[in-house]
Amino acid sequence: MNKLHKMHNTNAGRVFDVFNYIFLGIFGIIMVLPFIYVVAGSFSTELELTTRSFFIWPHTFTASSYKYIFSTNTFIRSLLITIGVTVIGTLVQLFFSFTFAYPLSRKQLKGRNGLLNFVIFAMLFSGGMIPTYLVVKGLGLLDSYWALILPLAISPFNLMIIKNFFQEIPVELEECAKMDGCTEAGILVRVFLPLSKPMIATMSLFYAVGLWNDFMSPLLYMNDSTKWPIQLLLRQITVSSSASTALAEYDPSIVPPEQGIKFAVIVVATLPILMFYPFLQKHFAKGMMVGSVKG
Amino acid sequence: MQEITGKKASVKNSKFKDTLNHIRQNKVLYILLIPGLLYFLLFKYAPMAGIVIAFQDYVPYLGISGSQWVGLDNFRQLFLGNDFIRLLSNTLIIALLNIVIVFPAPIVLALLLNEIRGQIFKKCVQSSIYLPHFLSWTIVASLSTILLSVDSGVITELVQKFTGQTVNFLSDPNWFRPVIILQSIWKECGWGTIIYLAALSGVDQEQYEAAIMDGAGRFKRTWHVTLPGIRSTIVVMLILKCGSILNTGFDQIYLMTNSLNRSVADVFDTYVYTMGITNAAYSYSTAVGLFKSVVGVALVMLTNKIANLLGEDGLY
Numbered sequence: 001m002n003k004l005h006k007m008h009n010t011n012a013g014r015v016f017d018v019f020n021y022i023f024l025g026i027f028g029i030i031m032v033l034p035f036i037y038v039v040a041g042s043f044s045t046e047l048e049l050t051t052r053s054f055f056i057w058p059h060t061f062t063a064s065s066y067k068y069i070f071s072t073n074t075f076i077r078s079l080l081i082t083i084g085v086t087v088i089g090t091l092v093q094l095f096f097s098f099t100f101a102y103p104l105s106r107k108q109l110k111g112r113n114g115l116l117n118f119v120i121f122a123m124l125f126s127g128g129m130i131p132t133y134l135v136v137k138g139l140g141l142l143d144s145y146w147a148l149i150l151p152l153a154i155s156p157f158n159l160m161i162i163k164n165f166f167q168e169i170p171v172e173l174e175e176c177a178k179m180d181g182c183t184e185a186g187i188l189v190r191v192f193l194p195l196s197k198p199m200i201a202t203m204s205l206f207y208a209v210g211l212w213n214d215f216m217s218p219l220l221y222m223n224d225s226t227k228w229p230i231q232l233l234l235r236q237i238t239v240s241s242s243a244s245t246a247l248a249e250y251d252p253s254i255v256p257p258e259q260g261i262k263f264a265v266i267v268v269a270t271l272p273i274l275m276f277y278p279f280l281q282k283h284f285a286k287g288m289m290v291g292s293v294k295g
Numbered sequence: 296m297q298e299i300t301g302k303k304a305s306v307k308n309s310k311f312k313d314t315l316n317h318i319r320q321n322k323v324l325y326i327l328l329i330p331g332l333l334y335f336l337l338f339k340y341a342p343m344a345g346i347v348i349a350f351q352d353y354v355p356y357l358g359i360s361g362s363q364w365v366g367l368d369n370f371r372q373l374f375l376g377n378d379f380i381r382l383l384s385n386t387l388i389i390a391l392l393n394i395v396i397v398f399p400a401p402i403v404l405a406l407l408l409n410e411i412r413g414q415i416f417k418k419c420v421q422s423s424i425y426l427p428h429f430l431s432w433t434i435v436a437s438l439s440t441i442l443l444s445v446d447s448g449v450i451t452e453l454v455q456k457f458t459g460q461t462v463n464f465l466s467d468p469n470w471f472r473p474v475i476i477l478q479s480i481w482k483e484c485g486w487g488t489i490i491y492l493a494a495l496s497g498v499d500q501e502q503y504e505a506a507i508m509d510g511a512g513r514f515k516r517t518w519h520v521t522l523p524g525i526r527s528t529i530v531v532m533l534i535l536k537c538g539s540i541l542n543t544g545f546d547q548i549y550l551m552t553n554s555l556n557r558s559v560a561d562v563f564d565t566y567v568y569t570m571g572i573t574n575a576a577y578s579y580s581t582a583v584g585l586f587k588s589v590v591g592v593a594l595v596m597l598t599n600k601i602a603n604l605l606g607e608d609g610l611y
Contacts, residue, residue: 028420126342128584
């Protein structure tokens with residue numbers, strides 16, 4: 001293929017290649033440029049941020065923006081809330097998804113087709129925002145952290161991926177285990193659980209990113225602003241009001257770096273995504289392919 | 296006669312016993328079903344049942360059983376009200392721009408990436424263009440606000456330098472849609488290439504070789520071999536897109552809306568939120584949501600039908 005390509009590379013083709021490389025190179029840089037600017041800005045002084053327009057390297061390095069946001073209770077609290085909801089939420093989601101996917105993948109389960117249709121219908125049609133809100137409200141979950149977790153406990157799409165994964169595990173393994181006197185529960189713990197480690201890793205990432213980035217659930221269910229996760233605080237700081245009043249720390253001796261705060265909060269809210277990005281890229285691309293192949 | 300009924304009864308009895316035995320043998324399976332079943336009933340099917348309040352004048356303290364039935368009054372209020380035309384046109388314009396501009400972007404990008412033969416360069420570009428997909432809309436909105444703000448935004452300053460005009464990207468209603476479209480391209484266009492790149496790698500190599508033998512240049516090969524090769528993928532993606540045409544993306548629109556651009560920003564999703572949560576008009580907003588999802592399901596079926604008529608496989 002490559003040989004053939006080379007053989008027939010005309011001049012027009014070469015010109016195209018050059019432009020293609022340049023275009024994609026620039027495009028790739030534009031994608032990350034805003035973020036590089038924000039990182040640079042978060043480490044620069046307030047003066048530099050207001051006088052220089054665009055830079056990717058600050059003249060004077062300072063961590064004062066970070067020092068400020070980590071000195072406020074509001075910021076630390078909402079960061080801890082997000083971390084807590086993400087960790088506990090991911091565990092809850094893994095538990096609900098895997099326990100439901102396993103029986104659904106077993107052929108001997110009676111009423112299996114009915115159950116699958118029950119799941120697929122919920123993928124196609126939903127009650128919508130307000131009826132779901134009323135159910136959450138009716139359960140007394142408003143202003144409870146569980147409202148950010150339980151309504152999202154199973155993603156039907158992920159559930160189907162896990163179910164298909166379980167189905168691909170050879171039946172012989174299960175039969176062998178049975179011959180050796182393994183009980184149904186033993187098969188699950190000793191055969192299926194160790195084999196599904198990569199699937200558990202993929203699903204943890206899927207769910208954790210979703211929870212970390214979730215904006216709509218806290219917007220709907222959390223009226224109490226002292227219980228806001230970082231995404232809501234971020235919106236308040238950058239989009240709707242001034243940064244220092246959103247953090248609401250009234251210490252007259254410190255002049256808060258108004259612009260720097262915004263930059264620093266964005267960086268902190270993105271940090272976990274960046275830290276796990278190599279894994280994310282690999283697992284998400286794979287998960288997307290699985291989903292698209294199975295329809 | 297008696298014998299037959301006796302037999303029937305014993306067959307029934309043994310069937311029941313079989314089922315009982317089956318459940319006893321596989322009791323772990325059935326126990327494991329419980330949490331998931333509860334989840335679906337509580338958070339998926341109970342809200343579906345809750346849709347009935349769209350046909351009521353729902354009052355929270357009276358509950359569904361105590362509230363008054365009003366038939367189609369809420370829908371009448373929606374269709375005859377002042378907001379409907381504005382909502383529909385805002386939603387449709389954004390949806391149309393999404394299909395015409397945002398949808399083809401990853402296809403073009405994937406075709407360009409496919410022509411790159413330097414693997415390291417390709418990997419670098421891919422890593423960079425996939426990244427925005429993982430960021431939340433809150434981050435995207437924050438970055439936009441910083442870059443586009445009137446007093447210190449980098450892009451605003453650049454535009455000012457070149458044109459001498461100060462454009463208020465964030466509150467000028469004329470700029471709302473371009474900003475939304477650019478955000479969508481920035482966030483999802485790179486990630487969207489994955490599915491097309493996979494389809495491209497499946498295009499029959501022999502056809503390329505035959506095309507080369509026939510003297511077809513690279514553009515001709517792309518037009519006559521590559522694009523037809525990924526046509527069914529494009530059709531499936533287009534159907535999915537059309538089905539979600541009314542889902543303009545709550546987070547993005549909500550975050551970019553302010554009091555100055557509301558006239559072009561209000562779409563069904565954000566309207567449901569404002570009416571339902573802020574104004575507590577539960578029945579009315581549920582009716583709006585129901586209208587939206589029914590149209591959505593109808594659109595998926597319609598586009599699928601059209602795809603079938605055109606000789607494509609479609610979704611089903």
